[in-house]
Amino acid sequence: MTGILQEEIPEHLGIFIDYGGIKQPRSTYQHKTLKANPLIRISIWGYAVTLDRIPFRIEEAGLTISGSKFACCVPALDIVGHVISLGERKISKQKTNKVQNWPRPTTKKEVRGFLGLCAYVRMFIKDLSQLEEPLRRLTREDVFWNWDEQHEEAFIKLKKIVGEKITSKKLNYKKGxxxxxxxxxxxxxxxxxxxxxxxxxxxxxxxxxxxxxxxxxxxxxxxxxxxxxxxxxxxxxxxxxxxxxxxxxxxxxxxxxxxxxxxxxxxxxxxxxxxxxxxxxxxxxxxxxxxFNMPDGLSRRTKGGNEDESERNDFDEEEEWVKPRPGFGLKEVNKSKVVILSINKTNNIEIPIKKEVFVKHMQEYLNSFKKPQSIGEEYFKRIKRRSVNLYIEEWQLKRRNQENPQIIVFKDKSQKQILNRMHKELDH
The missing domain is CATH 3.30.420.10 (Ribonuclease H-like superfamily/Ribonuclease H)
Known part of the structure; x- marks a missing residue:
C-alpha cells in the first residue's frame, strides 16, 4: 500500500498496514462554492478529485478494496480505535464500551488487562498514571491481593473518565x-x-x-x-x-x-x-x-516492556573554523574559580566578518538557548549543530572536554600569537 500510494502520502492519505484513510481538504473554505457550479462546494470538489484518483491507483496496481469496510464522504471515521474528524479526534465507542462494561477484577491478571486497555487511550487522559497508581501497585509480585476501597474508587473513576466525551484537537502547523x-x-x-x-x-x-x-x-x-x-x-x-x-x-x-x-x-x-x-x-x-499544574508529576506506574531507552545520536560537528589547542586546557580550581589563559589583545586586527558574526550569534544562542532574532532557520540549524560541544563560561567561548575545557580561539592572528609564545617559552 505504501509503495503504490507513496505519491499521495501524507498530504492526501494516511496508511496503517492495509488500512487507509483518504484525507479531506485542510479547510472548508468557509463553505464557498465553485464559480462554474454554485451548487458544489470547493472543499467537496477537492475531496471528490482525491477520492477519484486514489481508488484508480489501487485498481491499476491490481488490488481490491473491501466493500464492507469502505466508507467515503462521511463527517467522521473510526480508525484503529479512534474517531477522526475535521481538526480533532476522540476515543471510539467500541473502546469506551469495553472499559465501561469491564467487570470488577478478581485477579492480578485481570487488573493488568484493564490497565492495558486504559493505556490505549492514555493520550486523551490527563494524569492517567496518577489515577491508576493504586491498581498498578496491586499488580506487583510482592504485593498480596487485597481489593479494598481505594482500588474500587480508582477502578470506578477510570471507567467514568474513559466514558466521557474526550476530544483531542489537531496540531495546526500553518503560519499565524x-x-x-x-x-x-x-x-x-x-x-x-x-x-x-x-x-x-x-x-x-x-x-x-x-x-x-x-x-x-x-x-x-x-x-x-x-x-x-x-x-x-x-x-x-x-x-x-x-x-x-x-x-x-x-x-x-x-x-x-x-x-x-x-x-x-x-x-x-x-x-x-x-x-x-x-x-x-x-x-x-x-x-x-x-x-506548573498541567503535567503535575507522573504516575507511579512501573516500566512497561515496550518502552525503549534513549538512543545515542551522532552529529556532524563542522568545525573548520574551530582550532582547539590541547596544550592550553583549563582545569577546575576549588570548583569555583577557573584559571583563564591571558591573551594580549592588539588593535587593528583584521577579522573576517563571517567568523565574527557567526561567533557573536553562537555566543548569543549559548547564553539564552533562544534563536537570535536576526537570523534565518537554516543559519540557526548550523549554529545548533556546531554548539553541541561548545559552552559559555565567564564570557569565553569554550570547548567541552572531560577534564580540561579549552578556550576557542577563532582569530587567526591570536592563534599565531599563542603559537609564537608557546614556541619561545618552550625554548625551541
Whole structure:
C-alpha cells in the first residue's frame, strides 16, 4: 500500500498496514462554492478529485478494496480505535464500551488487562498514571491481593473518565496559528508531558499527553539530570511532530539551562542527551512548581516492556573554523574559580566578518538557548549543530572536554600569537 500510494502520502492519505484513510481538504473554505457550479462546494470538489484518483491507483496496481469496510464522504471515521474528524479526534465507542462494561477484577491478571486497555487511550487522559497508581501497585509480585476501597474508587473513576466525551484537537502547523507549547515534568520514576497549542483567545488547548518511565540507572540520577533525561525522552516521543517546528519548552527545573551549558559533564550519555535536545528549535521557559499544574508529576506506574531507552545520536560537528589547542586546557580550581589563559589583545586586527558574526550569534544562542532574532532557520540549524560541544563560561567561548575545557580561539592572528609564545617559552 505504501509503495503504490507513496505519491499521495501524507498530504492526501494516511496508511496503517492495509488500512487507509483518504484525507479531506485542510479547510472548508468557509463553505464557498465553485464559480462554474454554485451548487458544489470547493472543499467537496477537492475531496471528490482525491477520492477519484486514489481508488484508480489501487485498481491499476491490481488490488481490491473491501466493500464492507469502505466508507467515503462521511463527517467522521473510526480508525484503529479512534474517531477522526475535521481538526480533532476522540476515543471510539467500541473502546469506551469495553472499559465501561469491564467487570470488577478478581485477579492480578485481570487488573493488568484493564490497565492495558486504559493505556490505549492514555493520550486523551490527563494524569492517567496518577489515577491508576493504586491498581498498578496491586499488580506487583510482592504485593498480596487485597481489593479494598481505594482500588474500587480508582477502578470506578477510570471507567467514568474513559466514558466521557474526550476530544483531542489537531496540531495546526500553518503560519499565524497559535504558539506550540510543550510542558514536561520529571520525577524519579517517570516523565509526564502535555503538548498544547494556543487558540484564538490565547489559551492553551491540549493536543496530546505523553509519558515515559525511567530505567533503573536513570532513576538514580540527581533531579537536574532527571529533568534533562525526561526532556530528551519526551522529545524523542514527539520528534515526528515537532521536527523543524519552533515551540516553547516549559519545565519546572530552573537549573536546566545551567545543566545544558555546564562544562563538566559526568559521562557520555548525558552529553548525548544534550546533543539530541539541541537539535530541536525551542525557547526554554521556567515555570515554578506551584503554577506548573498541567503535567503535575507522573504516575507511579512501573516500566512497561515496550518502552525503549534513549538512543545515542551522532552529529556532524563542522568545525573548520574551530582550532582547539590541547596544550592550553583549563582545569577546575576549588570548583569555583577557573584559571583563564591571558591573551594580549592588539588593535587593528583584521577579522573576517563571517567568523565574527557567526561567533557573536553562537555566543548569543549559548547564553539564552533562544534563536537570535536576526537570523534565518537554516543559519540557526548550523549554529545548533556546531554548539553541541561548545559552552559559555565567564564570557569565553569554550570547548567541552572531560577534564580540561579549552578556550576557542577563532582569530587567526591570536592563534599565531599563542603559537609564537608557546614556541619561545618552550625554548625551541
Amino acid at each position: 496559528s497559535g504558539k506550540i507549547n510543550l510542558a514536561i515534568h520529571s520525577s524519579y520514576i517517570a516523565a509526564d508531558s502535555v503538548l498544547m497549542q494556543e487558540d484564538g483567545n490565547g489559551k492553551d488547548r491540549p493536543v496530546l499527553y505523553e509519558s515515559v518511565t525511567f530505567s533503573q540507572v536513570e532513576s538514580k540520577y540527581s533531579q537536574p539530570k532527571l529533568e534533562m533525561c525526561g526532556v530528551a525522552r519526551i522529545l524523542k516521543k514527539f520528534q515526528t511532530i515537532l521536527w523543524e517546528q519552533h515551540f516553547e519548552l516549559q519545565v519546572d527545573a530552573k537549573a536546566l539551562i545551567e545543566m545544558i551549558n555546564t562544562p563538566f559533564l559526568p559521562n557520555v550519555p548525558i552529553t548525548t542527551l544534550i546533543a539530541f535536545i539541541q537539535f530541536f528549535s525551542f525557547d526554554l521557559l521556567h515555570k515554578p512548581g506551584k503554577t
